[in-house]
Amino acid sequence: METVVFIVAAVMVIGGALGVVLRPNPVHCALSLVLTLFGIAVLFIAQDANFLAAVQVIVYAGAIVVLFLFVIMLLGVDKVENLEIDELRGQRPLAAALGVAALGLIVITVFAAGGRRITGQHSVSGTLSGGEPDINVLAHSLFSDYVFAFELTSLLLVIAVVATVLLARRPRPRRRPTEDVAERDEVRQ
Amino acid sequence: MILAVTPTPTWYLLLAAVLFTIGGVGVLVRRNPLVMFMCIELMLNAANLSFVAYAKALNDISGQVTVFFTLVVAAAEVAVGLAIIIAIFRRKPGATADDVNMLKG
Numbered sequence: 001m002e003t004v005v006f007i008v009a010a011v012m013v014i015g016g017a018l019g020v021v022l023r024p025n026p027v028h029c030a031l032s033l034v035l036t037l038f039g040i041a042v043l044f045i046a047q048d049a050n051f052l053a054a055v056q057v058i059v060y061a062g063a064i065v066v067l068f069l070f071v072i073m074l075l076g077v078d079k080v081e082n083l084e085i086d087e088l089r090g091q092r093p094l095a096a097a098l099g100v101a102a103l104g105l106i107v108i109t110v111f112a113a114g115g116r117r118i119t120g121q122h123s124v125s126g127t128l129s130g131g132e133p134d135i136n137v138l139a140h141s142l143f144s145d146y147v148f149a150f151e152l153t154s155l156l157l158v159i160a161v162v163a164t165v166l167l168a169r170r171p172r173p174r175r176r177p178t179e180d181v182a183e184r185d186e187v188r189q
Numbered sequence: 190m191i192l193a194v195t196p197t198p199t200w201y202l203l204l205a206a207v208l209f210t211i212g213g214v215g216v217l218v219r220r221n222p223l224v225m226f227m228c229i230e231l232m233l234n235a236a237n238l239s240f241v242a243y244a245k246a247l248n249d250i251s252g253q254v255t256v257f258f259t260l261v262v263a264a265a266e267v268a269v270g271l272a273i274i275i276a277i278f279r280r281k282p283g284a285t286a287d288d289v290n291m292l293k294g
Binding site: 002003006010013014017018020021026029030033036037040043044046047048049051052055056059060063064067068071072074075076091092094095096098099100102103106107110111134137138141142145146149153156157159160161163164165166167168170171 | 201210227245258263267274
């Protein structure tokens with residue numbers, strides 16, 4: 001049963017990823033991304049990361065992809081990209097070769113490690129097999145061991161909001177002071 | 190056709206590797222900045238999947254904590270990145286990744 005879930009979710013993930021890379025229309029790419037994100041959420045649940053699956057769907061599929069679609073529609077870039085043209089010569093074969101090489105490297109690393117995945121001391125309090133739901137363990141760990149990083153990420157979010165508002169603002173048209181005064185006098189009379 | 194094998198963590202790691210590679214090739218090949226951004230999100234999701242696989246394999250919640258932070262940082266990064274893209278597109282409508290060479294010269 002778990003294998004069936006894994007295979008279905010893996011098909012969703014890989015199919016969505018190929019859709020993002022291969023479809024010429026950016027809106028189709030965004031929808032393929034949603035498929036991938038849902039597949040990842042299913043895989044999270046299969047690995048007992050229920051809270052993360054929910055957060056993934058809410059934040060990634062529900063907010064980030066919607067933001068992408070907003071920007072696509074706002075900027076009008078949903079015109080279909082011409083996938084035939086290759087700007088840099090030989091870019092596509094080189095990218096494919098690099099991709100295969102990187103994949104080979106990662107696969108070799110995964111298999112070379114074998115069973116030796118232990119790196120350092122295991123956590124005592126943050127175990128998943130204790131019988132507690134994963135969200136309890138996650139909350140315990142987050143607010144005790146990682147509370148500093150937690151506060152920093154909240155600071156990061158505030159900075160990101162300020163930066164986004166500032167960057168996306170329409171530039172205000174500058175007027176010289178003399179023109180301003182003349183306009184004001186005109187309006188008064 | 191019920192397979193008797195259960196997915197080991199290695200399966201998840203290999204799936205994450207394939208997803209990462211597809212995302213990486215996508216960033217290299219596509220020229221629409223928004224689609225490039227989406228391929229970066231694919232790579233981030235591949236890393237998240239690896240972290241959760243290791244959290245399950247090593248019986249340690251730290252992997253899931255890392256995914257939590259990665260999600261937060263990815264959300265912030267997408268917001269700021271899209272704001273930058275909007276700012277660029279205001280100057281040059283229809284820009285692709287090849288057109289953004291304003292720092293040149």
